[in-house]
Amino acid sequence: MSRYNPKESEPKWQARWAAADAFAASKAKTDRRYYVLEMFPYPSGKIHIGHVRNYAMGDVIARYKKACGYNVLHPMGWDAFGMPAENAAMQTGAHPGEWTFSNIEAMRAQLKRMGLSIDWSREFATCEPDYYRWQQAMFLKFWEKDFAYRKESLVNWDPVDQTVLANEQVIDGKGWRSGAVVERRTLSQWFFRITDKADDLLAALDDGRLSGWPENVKLMQRNWIGKSKGLQMKFAFADGGTAPRGFEGGIEIFTTRPDTLYGASFIAISPDHPLAQSMADDDPALKDFIAECQKAGTSEEAIEKAEKKGYRLAIECGHPFDDRKLPVYVANFVLIQYGTGAIFGCPAGDQRDFEFAKKYGLPIPLIVLPPGEDPQSFALDDEAYVGPGTLYNSDFLDGLTIEDGIAAAIAKIEDMGLGEGKTQYRLRDWGVSRQRFWGCPIPAIHCETCGVVPVPEKDLPVLLPEIAADEFKNPGNPLDRSCADDWRNVPCPECGRPARRETDTMDTFVDSSWYFARFASQPDDKPVDKADADAWLPVNQYIGGIEHAILHLLYARWFSRAMKVCGYLSVEEPFENLFTQGMVVHETYLDPDETKSLKERWIFPEEISMQNGRPIWEKTGAPVIVGPIEKMSKSKKNVVSPDDIADTYGADAARWFMLSDSPPERDVEWTDAGVEGAWKLVNRIWDAVAPATDALKPHDFSKPPAAMDEAGVALRRATHAAIAGVTDDIEHFRFNKAIARIYEFLNALKKTPPMTKEDGAPSNSVKAEAFAQAEALSALVRLAAPFVPHLAEECWETLGGDGLVCDAPWPEADAALLRRDTITLPIQVNGKRRDEVEVAADADNASVEKAALSLDAVQRHIEGKTVRKVVVVPGRIVNIVAN
């Protein structure tokens, strides 16, 4: 019997699929369609095993749905703009585009080796003008609709890389890449007005529109949007005469606890608050204080340890309800980004305010009485009280619960015309400007006379200019240097006078916010054709890493809404079902030589061999230190190459291993033993199929023979149980269990005596037993096909199946074979299993009880006792209670 040879088989079947155009999504037949999408890769250079896991999952779904008769769209492309290309350019002097496209070439070849059922005709890269020009067109539309706007904003500025950094890219106050201390600058930046949709983005998480999303992702988005209801109100200055110019009206604050207004003892504003900035002009000490606040780290520890500090201003505010005067501080713990950048301090009800009041000797009026406390004797220890209770010392609020107090206080303030109930969001508008070259140019022109003017649509695309390779070696954005003057200097589209292009490009998250729509429809005169996009969207199954739980998935949801308003498409929620898969992790290995720096001590797994169960470094023959199991990363060198795996075991084994054992949402550890196990499985399937040449041919599977021996019936039952089980498991993303069932089925199949002639040749008879075996093999191959597609084709051909197995229909379970005439019930006495009994499946409780009580083991255990109760759970269990 020949051994299965993936090196020959895999390229052969890949070529056949391509020749048959097997995975092209049909444009016409969208009534029974299914759109499977895995988050498209950044072309970093090479596919890693994590990609293999991600795409293998999507491929199982895509192949399964195709077999079920769906018109499947399963595309692939490249998230191709971004910093790494520019960093590579900085190092090598090559154009970022060159680097990107050569990576795409390499990675496409690697992906094709994995045998994915991709419709490659729809492939694109976001850095291609055919893609980004439509992004520019939509940008203009968004601008027109006021979804895109410019504003001055405080940004994290990396002085070495000379670019703005997202908050996530600032680590301990330093740039994640350059390590330079990040500065805070005010820059005029482009924003998308995502906060306008905050309420709907939040509502959809809870009203069933995203019922196909995992709870943890929804929770993260909920927290990120961070809705809180409260009161926004103005504290007037106690002496209007002293108010600085422009701030005469008072200080606007936001609070979620207006019920505690009587507990107010000070007002605090952020160091970045305009009032603080303005007053600092005449107050050098305040200026110093503000500068000091801005220097402080933003890391977790820095915040936790940071002392509450304030600077008392020479102004006071009046209390809205009585004649108290409240001092005004600039305080380091008040954030400009949230609410109004100003608060009223209620020390008794807020720990930060409490610490602040203690430090500056401010009063701490008690206003919430915890349940069961005596108003005369209740006192705070060393903490604010934030729990439930009744309001007191609060005039018209006395005796109310916190909830009622909030409503009453808001009503009163509204009556007085000082403010109103308001909902605040933590979510901020999306800053999309990046001072980078390798991104989608923002189609705007700055004119001294006309201001910021949109590039006329007829002038799109604004292409990235040709830049001499040398220029990339300098930090910063070449678009904003003289080398780009030919591109940068343009006449104003409105007045015709000399003007300058916007040199910022768009955040790459913009590129990935609509690519799924472009996969569905790629007209050459607009972003998408509405009818085509509507026919395919929403994506039925989206699969990707949990690291995109917030930003990408939130931006894409907003972008769909914006596109809908602009008339490009009709869906608001682009992803019907979302699955977030776990990472691939691997052991790390370290050179024991501690004189080297840690960074230099990591060793690639391929340099390790096992001797007597211990890892040895081939280079030295000496043992290495086994480090922790971690996410595969280049820096720790704990990576394995999908190409090497495919060379050794084939793509099928790699795919099988990535989906077996661990549940898909959990991390999986890559081990050599694991992939070897998968390789064994490939061979076991092949060994089961190989002797059965053309075994399918004599049979009409729609007409099972009436009579069959016991082994045949048992095999048919196993076949149909496997079909039902695997189908259910795939539907529910339980690939590890689907695989376990295939193993079980294979074990059952191998226990059945082979039904071939003695000389090993296939039986051409239509004997019932041969039918059962042929049916089992046919099902086995089709059930395994989504996981190990190349092997399945080879098997299908051997068995004499019609056409390609990737075009074959999914097997259907016969319900009659899933039903059992008799079942085995476990029998418990006092909750402990003592025996089991075989009864008719439809036996009534009385006869089951009788059968159970007649068992020897049961009699032994109830001897000398009285049977108090017999619990019969039909089809499940019997429990006899005796004492």
Add this chain to the structure above:
RNA sequence: GCGGGCGUGGCGGAAUUGGUAGACGCAACAGACUUAAAAUCUGUCGGGAGUAAUCCCGUGCCGGUUCAAGUCCGGCCGCCCGCACCA
């Protein structure tokens, strides 16, 4: 600090959602084949007692509900993730 999740053999993990704990795989051990190894096949494989039949214990710990708890409830311990001076 706030929010969420998880804890099952040597390991990855199953357990139809309250009903036979340990499916399936990996590793290990024993045997068959082989001059030998690899591959393959067969068997054993949570702990303890016993020749055996069988019995006792066992899902992080303590308690509770129930005929019945890995699963539900309360309280601890440990690990992981997200957010974080959000007023």
